[in-house]
Amino acid sequence: MKSLEISEVVKRSGLPASTLRYYESLGLIESSGRRGLKRLFNPSVLERLDIISLSRWAGFTLDEIGDWFGRDGRVAIDKAQLVQKADEVEARATQMRALSKIIRHTSQCPEENHLECDNFRKLMKIARRHRPTKEATTKVR
Amino acid sequence: MKSLEISEVVKRSGLPASTLRYYESLGLIESSGRRGLKRLFNPSVLERLDIISLSRWAGFTLDEIGDWFGRDGRVAIDKAQLVQKADEVEARATQMRALSKIIRHTSQCPEENHLECDNFRKLMKIARRHRPTKEATTKVR
């Protein structure tokens, strides 16, 4: 299995080298060795970076994501915990769709003040029902 | 229209007073006056806070949200911009659902290493297709 230099991983993953080093420092990825000082990466790192990016995008913290990866390079996370996460993400997706509807409606509503539009209020109510009660959510960028 | 003290707004909105003051400092909400030093709020602030919380949750920045509210207390945002936002949010919802599926699958896949599971790879591919190309996303909490 060919090793990749960091520049190659940068090119293929789209992530800057600083981020890769940062992720490594957190234990989210690992380099397979060094040539001189230079890190070498196993190509499988690319798949892992995909999972990380996607999960970050969905609102998981690096901390949470880190928990998923065992020492041996396998995805190791408790089944029940995974199912719960899946539910969480799905609920979030549902709410996003509600918001999208609210926004789309807002763009077309003739009512001059949207707060006075019944349809708008109704959508808000639906969205509110799906709102996290406490502080379930995380950060994304 | 009865004015609300900040404690009342805290109770009804679920947001801490510090956040309300912070939002006011950013111009996202406004107090209708003072009794002594104490801020008084128009009850309509609650609806606005709902919109703000929901939008924050969906990934909009306070900056973006701030743009939606005109000086006169009405929601004033460009139609085309709104439609675009709705599309963005919807795309995000779609992707979230894909991720949810990936996670759920991961929880059930017999494959010991998920990276080697075809189904998993397939889902990843779908999710990747919906990934933002550049840096479209924001922060949430």
Added chain:
DNA sequence: GTGCCACTTAAAGCCAACTTGAGGTCAAGT
């Protein structure tokens, strides 16, 4: 062997979105 240049490190800096803390104010109850 000498220079180049892609890499390295550690530490500091940055941004959004708040929160915390210190010290001050005021209306209301006793």
Added chain:
DNA sequence: ACTTGACCTCAAGTTGGCTTTAAGTGGCAC
């Protein structure tokens, strides 16, 4: 008149997720 306690302001601190910077290193082409 005085205490209480809910509110106030302003500045500084916090967190997550990086990026930037300064100074160093080492493989490779010449």
